[in-house]
Amino acid sequence: MKFSRLTDRIGGEGARAWAVHSEAMRRRHSGEAIIVLSVGEADFDTPRPIVEAAKASLDRGRTHYTEVIGDLPLRAAIARRLGARMGLALGPENVVVLPGAQCALFSALLCLLDEGEEIIVPEPMYVTYEAAVGASGATMRRVPLHHEHGFRLQAADVAAAIGPKTRAVLINSPHNPTGAVIRRAEMEALAELCRRHDLWLLSDEVYATLVFEGDHLSPAALPGMAERTVTIDSLSKSHAMTGWRLGWAIGPEALMDHLGRLALAMLYGLPGFIQDAGIVALEEDHEALEKMRLAYRRRRDGLHRQLSQVPNLTVDRPEAGMFLMVDVSRTGQSAQDFAYGLLAAERVSLLPGAAFGPQIANYVRINLGAPDAELEEAGRRIARYAGRL
Numbered sequence: 001m002k003f004s005r006l007t008d009r010i011g012g013e014g015a016r017a018w019a020v021h022s023e024a025m026r027r028r029h030s031g032e033a034i035i036v037l038s039v040g041e042a043d044f045d046t047p048r049p050i051v052e053a054a055k056a057s058l059d060r061g062r063t064h065y066t067e068v069i070g071d072l073p074l075r076a077a078i079a080r081r082l083g084a085r086m087g088l089a090l091g092p093e094n095v096v097v098l099p100g101a102q103c104a105l106f107s108a109l110l111c112l113l114d115e116g117e118e119i120i121v122p123e124p125m126y127v128t129y130e131a132a133v134g135a136s137g138a139t140m141r142r143v144p145l146h147h148e149h150g151f152r153l154q155a156a157d158v159a160a161a162i163g164p165k166t167r168a169v170l171i172n173s174p175h176n177p178t179g180a181v182i183r184r185a186e187m188e189a190l191a192e193l194c195r196r197h198d199l200w201l202l203s204d205e206v207y208a209t210l211v212f213e214g215d216h217l218s219p220a221a222l223p224g225m226a227e228r229t230v231t232i233d234s235l236s237k238s239h240a241m242t243g244w245r246l247g248w249a250i251g252p253e254a255l256m257d258h259l260g261r262l263a264l265a266m267l268y269g270l271p272g273f274i275q276d277a278g279i280v281a282l283e284e285d286h287e288a289l290e291k292m293r294l295a296y297r298r299r300r301d302g303l304h305r306q307l308s309q310v311p312n313l314t315v316d317r318p319e320a321g322m323f324l325m326v327d328v329s330r331t332g333q334s335a336q337d338f339a340y341g342l343l344a345a346e347r348v349s350l351l352p353g354a355a356f357g358p359q360i361a362n363y364v365r366i367n368l369g370a371p372d373a374e375l376e377e378a379g380r381r382i383a384r385y386a387g388r389l
Contacts, residue, residue: 009134018127020339024349035370035378038339038349040176040322042369044240044295047286054277062272069260070097070248074275077282078248082233085208086218088226090250096259097270097278099245101206101234106132107266108230108249111258112200113138118165119202122153124357126176126204133170141166144359150319151178151359155189162193168200169193174207174216177356177365178325179318181214191222201229206247209238209289211320212297220250227252237322239281240292246270246278296322299368299375306379310386322368325353326382329362331389338386339364345388346381 021038028034045051069075075092083090098104113119115137121129123142133140141161145151153171169190173182182190194201201219208216220229234247249259263269300317303324307315314327328338335352342348353363366382368375 006135009137010131011134018351020336020343021349021351023340024343027343027347033347034343035348035374035381037367037370037375037378038351038365040237040367040369041242042237042240042292042322043371043374044288044292044369046239046241046244047281047288049284049286050239050241050277050281053280054273057273057276062276064272066269066272066275068264068267068269069256070095070270071272071275074278074282075248077279078250081282082231082250086231087221088218093253094250094256095248096256096263097246097248097275098259098263099247099267099270100236101204101232101247102128102132103245103267104232104234104247104249105129105202105204106135107259107262108202108232108251108255109133109136109138111255111262112136112168112202112230116165117167118163119168119170120158120161120166121170122172124151124177124353124360125170126172127355129170138167139165142357144357145175145178145180146359151175151180152182152186153190155186155193158190159193162197162199166197166199168202170202170204171219172204174205174211174320176207176321177323177351177353177360177363178316179207179321179323181211181216181319183214184217187217187219188222191219191225194228195224199228201225202232203229204232206232206234206237207321208233210293210296210322212293212300213319216320230255235278235281239286239289241281244274244277246274295372296368299370299372300324302372303366303368303375303379306376307382310383312389313382313386324366324368325360325363326366327362328364328386331386333389335362335364338389342382342385346385348378348381348385350382 075095079090113136231250235241312330316325339352350364353360
């Protein structure tokens with residue numbers, strides 16, 4: 001049977017990245033005691049007041065249609081909270097609520113890019129970017145992120161990639177998977193390029209609340225950038241709400257109108273009880289959030305110390321996020337073989353770096369969203385396996 005060309009455009013390495021994780025989950029479901037550190041999931045529960053708000057909303061009967069772009073109270077709460085963080089005067093007209101940051105990015109790309117146009121994407125990149133850009137029909141121009149710059153995007157590399165078909169730049173800071181945070185001077189240089197060449201800037205900021213060193217800067221706050229920047233964010237990482245699927249896009253009102261029309265054709269709104277819980281998440285100060293950030297930092301430091309003592313491993317220390325990147329090239333194995341070998345020998349699941357881009361093809365990504373004791377045990381198993389190579 002024939003399929004559309006879309007099925008080819010949304011394929012690629014990113015779509016195949018989860019093979020090791022899928023095998024680990026298959027083995028876990030069959031009864032094996034697998035330590036799964038191959039997906040960006042937290043071991044923390046959603047803060048209790050948020051859960052209680054959802055339950056109370058269900059009891060009030062909030063199970064019917066909602067506004068397609070998100071109910072006004074939630075969009076207003078997002079505008080207040082994110083406006084304060086970004087240093088911008090935002091209103092609900094600048095927000096469209098969508099089921100997760102992934103859907104927000106996908107929708108923004110469809111509304112901004114046409115077939116034959118180009119978007120500059122730093123590499124390594126999150127594994128779903130390739131398919132999301134492919135769905136739009138546009139082409140990615142990949143700009144390498146270099147280890148000597150701490151995997152932070154350099155404006156000179158972006159400038160060299162800009163061509164007559166370039167329409168946008170996609171950035172991710174704090175970065176998944178490396179945890180790099182773009183510095184102010186670097187962001188200002190990138191903003192100047194976007195203004196000079198009349199480019200859209202899509203800014204994926206889902207890890208903005210998990211910065212350990214330095215400060216997060218939203219590019220929309222820079223002069224002349226609010227009207228050409230789309231900020232993508234969600235509650236998934238900040239509030240341990242991955243399964244709630246509550247994200248959003250922030251940008252100029254004209255673009256939000258287009259996103260609303262796409263949401264009408266595709267989604268028709270989010271459940272009301274989830275939106276009500278989202279308001280509580282955004283408007284209340286939850287003690288658990290800072291505890292989560294400090295736990296990620298503690299786990300980063302502990303696992304970094306542990307694995308840095310293994311002679312044939314090279315461990316980077318991320319500035320933000322919930323992942324630790326380990327270069328396994330000195331073991332003599334590829335990252336793919338290391339991940340499968342580790343799973344088979346020590347029952348620990350890590351994600352190979354090749355799917356993120358060739359710059360980290362020798363790396364594996366370790367999720368820090370596991371209890372301290374489990375991470376420490378995983379570190380022992382990783383060291384033991386690497387020591388045998």
